[in-house]
Amino acid sequence: MERRPENSNVIASSKPHGGPGGVARAAAGLALGAATAGAELVLLAAAALLTAYSLAFSRGRRTVPTVVADGAQLLTELERRRLRMFHGEDRAVQYGPLKALAYLVLRVPVGLLGGVILLLIAYGSAAGARLALGWWVTGDYLDGIPPAWWIVLYTAIVGIVLLFLAVQGLVGVVALEKSVARRCLGPSPLEEYERRIAQLSVTRAEVVDAVDDERRRIERDLHDGVQQRLVALGMLIGRARRAGDHEKASELLKQAHEESQRALADLREVTWRVYPAALDGEGLRAALETVAERSAVPVAIEYDVPGRPPHAVETAAYFVVCEAVTNAAKHSGAARVRVAVEGSATMIGVRIEDDGAGGADPAGGGLAGLARRVAAQDGTFTVDSPRGGPTVITAELPCG
Structure with missing residues (x-):
């Protein structure tokens, strides 16, 4: 035997x-x-x-x-x-x-x-x-x-x-x-070390992928938004310079001014999505309130975190909420979103629930990027989105 x-x-x-x-x-x-x-x-x-x-x-x-x-x-x-x-x-x-x-x-x-x-x-x-x-x-x-x-x-x-x-x-x-x-x-301790090394190697590669994805997204936002408006702005100014009629030139300059305002608004949007200034100054709660104000669907926020978490944890939690709310507004057809952030001195928990149609793909670009961002903090990230909804996204981020 x-x-x-x-x-x-x-x-x-x-x-x-x-x-x-x-x-x-x-x-x-x-x-x-x-x-x-x-x-x-x-x-x-x-x-x-x-x-x-x-x-x-x-x-x-x-x-x-x-x-x-x-x-x-x-x-x-x-x-x-x-x-x-x-x-x-x-x-x-x-x-x-x-x-x-x-x-x-x-x-x-x-x-x-x-x-x-x-x-x-x-x-x-x-x-x-x-x-x-x-x-x-x-x-x-x-x-x-x-x-x-x-x-x-x-x-x-x-x-x-x-x-x-x-x-x-x-x-x-x-x-x-x-x-x-x-x-x-x-x-055994050796097996634990080997597992941890393998996990860190995977996490490092995922962080690099997440950074590349973020750069591609920024480039796409600039190309499809700000760059197109700046091209239109230049064309309007050129037409105004060539116009022989004063009234037509004045009308073209007015359109150019409006286009410049829209370009500035797009640039502010891209800048805010890259990194919100409120996160550094006023903290996670203020940044999440800004997300709720800018959202196309009503967002209810419950925040119960004593003190300020570490900066890296705040950043990861913010982007989890921001991306989840954006996805709910764009793709799920949700009428409302509920965000709950709870934590202690050792752990921050984030839960985002919407009443949309569900069917979110955890392997999709946005959610996969969030999973990599959370994994870089040794956290856990889960997506529960059955057909018909609701979609529930949770993340747990250690503060140690």
């Missing part, structure tokens, strides 16, 4: 549970972990015998029996579900039979330790309840003499201290459970 190849299991992260309900959930998870540790101990004992037998008759080949590999991966998957359900530990992992066995070897004593601490807490709580019941309810005193007040106080303080230490022990066991799972099942 040959050793099976390593497989890959990848899951997104989740938040840990908190509050009193979270404490009870964690305790239940540790109790279940103590029970599974017993089953895993039996598996490891059987695995040691089966593996020794396999090695003895494998003619020098290093093998892991199929039943051992299947059992180890099954129990490891059960442990991962327990960690996700009770301890909020759910992150990307990659493991095969050998990693699963190594995880169970380290995990069994941790699970048994958690069970021992839970038993001590249960025993101490029962003893304390029995003592309090005997002192204050049934009158079952030692030698028939009620305890002095200082004995009661001393006993209560010792009991609280011991309970605190036991609870801290449970907290430590939970942390140790998570650490063992990350160390044994997660990618």
